[in-house]
Amino acid sequence: MAKPLLQYNKLKYNNPKQKSKRPIPVTEIISMAVETLWSNKLRTGLTMLGVIIGIASVIAITSVGQGVQKGTEQQIQALGPDVLSVFSGSARSGNIRQGTGSSSTLTWDDAKAIAEQAPSAQIVSAYLQRNAQVVYEGQNNSTPVFGTDLNYPVVREIQIQNGRYFNQEELDTSSLVAVIGPTIESNLFNRSDPLGKRIRIRGEAYEVIGVTESKGSQGGMDRDEVVFIPLTTMSARLVGNNALSGVSVNAILIKAGEQLDAVQFQVTNLLRLRHNIYPPQEDDFRITNQADIISTFTNIVGLFTVMIVAIAGISLVVGGIGIANIMLVSVVERTREIGIRKAVGATNSAILNQFLTEAIVISTLGGGIGIGSGILIAFGAANIFKFPFVISLLSVIAGLGLSLSVGLVAGVIPARNAAKLDPITALRSD
Incomplete structure (x- = not known):
């Protein structure tokens, strides 16, 4: 527990009277959060896993859906979007109707x-x-x-x-x-x-x-x-x-x-x-409209993409719950550390910001890795199945926004619990 104490000594919180005059610099909060997370690499990695899977799924599925849609539209365009096709009818054998064109x-x-x-x-x-x-x-x-x-x-x-x-x-x-x-x-x-x-x-x-x-x-x-x-x-x-x-x-x-x-x-x-x-x-004939085919296929792909993104959203929720659980465990494990920090002048807002920043850093890193993984998966799928590789800037921005939101929401309760700890009670804990 000596390491965090030294960190707060660097912030010159030895005099409690100064704590309202000098807020902690954001860069120092982020630096401390990264150092704390790095010292627990396995726990941090497992915590990020849910966010990585969720964001990668959103990016990959959105890209694949848009690529398949664009590829199909290109193929139908090649056949002529303004072309009607009239096919001969289907033959019957008893009560069995054969395929279109069989008659x-x-x-x-x-x-x-x-x-x-x-x-x-x-x-x-x-x-x-x-x-x-x-x-x-x-x-x-x-x-x-x-x-x-x-x-x-x-x-x-x-x-x-x-x-x-x-x-x-x-x-x-x-x-x-x-x-x-x-x-x-x-x-x-x-x-x-x-x-x-x-x-x-x-x-x-x-x-x-x-x-x-x-x-x-x-x-x-x-x-x-x-x-x-x-x-x-x-x-x-x-x-x-x-x-x-x-x-x-x-x-x-x-x-x-x-x-x-x-x-x-x-x-x-x-x-x-x-x-x-x-x-x-x-x-005894059938007429197909290329424009109707494009519209129908676009609707089907759109519904399929929404369904998969919703499933990926569930993964994000699970990832958020994982972050919240780990941060709550972290508060319990670091109760004595929190007490020492408060004793040397750390304010409630400083503790709140520290734990909240850790949650946001975890989710942001997970989101970044998830975006990169999703792009790689989409690129591989496009090359294997031969459809256009499409990455929407909106989906990347949405992925980053989702990861930040997950970290913010998941970190609020653990951070508030840490900030509300009584320093004397915290110092007495084992």
């Missing part, structure tokens, strides 16, 4: 009718999709093959980095031409120029006429591992004309600009008329 209810003629009769629709495209083995000189790649019209690269904002997309004549004549993605180029051609070479799709040779620019990944799918061929070729040679009339398609894409609701209304009514659907019959 051939949409045709290329539907897409052409939408382009002509829906005033708000800007650009309309239709496509067919199947997985197929793409082969070149012994190299084999299983990949999605898209049969598209000429508007598809415009709606999906696909750029050509080498060569060209197929033209109207090749679409009309069902030509055996193909445009490949960068991943297919790398896997099959090993960095050699693919233009003019022939790949085999289900036994037939297709001339490569173009390579698209990279689009990256989306939802675990490599958007560069694709092959595009004319829709007519796809329908006639890979799928077969399985619609009652015309060319069957899996989906119709509609670029709508800012009139998403108007386009959706017009397309819904037009397709119902074309397919002879009247109430109470169900639609």
Whole structure:
């Protein structure tokens, strides 16, 4: 107990008459608090643990939530936030409904009718999709093959980095031409120029006429591992004309600009008329709105983040209770020290400030370590799961504020108990 006594001797509290004239400098209070905490490193570390876990959880979860949200928004933006997707309906087998697109209810003629009769629709495209083995000189790649019209690269904002997309004549004549993605180029051609070479799709040779620019990944799918061929070729040679009339398609894409609701209304009514659907019959197609997907996902991520932050808040409360308990134990352990300090001139406010500062230092250090840990966790998660790394300044400021608040609240009662101790009683304690 000699060490604290020497500390207060340095503050010149030997004369009780001076105690109201000379307040303790803040720097000396902080220095003494740090020295006291450092002399009990294990206890201090365990006390900070709850705050560290709570703050790290708040920072990490907030960052991960914002990163996932931003990544998803970027992916949906890449598909076109102003694009409506019309999918064919689901087939039924007895009372079992299969997935969307399992029934051939949409045709290329539907897409052409939408382009002509829906005033708000800007650009309309239709496509067919199947997985197929793409082969070149012994190299084999299983990949999605898209049969598209000429508007598809415009709606999906696909750029050509080498060569060209197929033209109207090749679409009309069902030509055996193909445009490949960068991943297919790398896997099959090993960095050699693919233009003019022939790949085999289900036994037939297709001339490569173009390579698209990279689009990256989306939802675990490599958007560069694709092959595009004319829709007519796809329908006639890979799928077969399985619609009652015309060319069957899996989906119709509609670029709508800012009139998403108007386009959706017009397309819904037009397709119902074309397919002879009247109430109470169900639609044999499904329309999805990218803007609605973004809004729904944002709400889900927001609710999830709030839930996790609330759980982290419970951890902070537990950490605060831990600080309060340790500080109360510290008051009991240092009762005689408090008595000596008061005997040499320490005021109640000096004792109060000393213990309160110790609690705030513990929580602030814990908060700082927690913020650093949370940022590292968020950075690691962003790199592992491939989403944008986002750190909100607001969440860092909130973390520091929370840690300070926890220390202040948790330290008040123990500090007041220490300040109210009677010096004579304190000196008699063992």
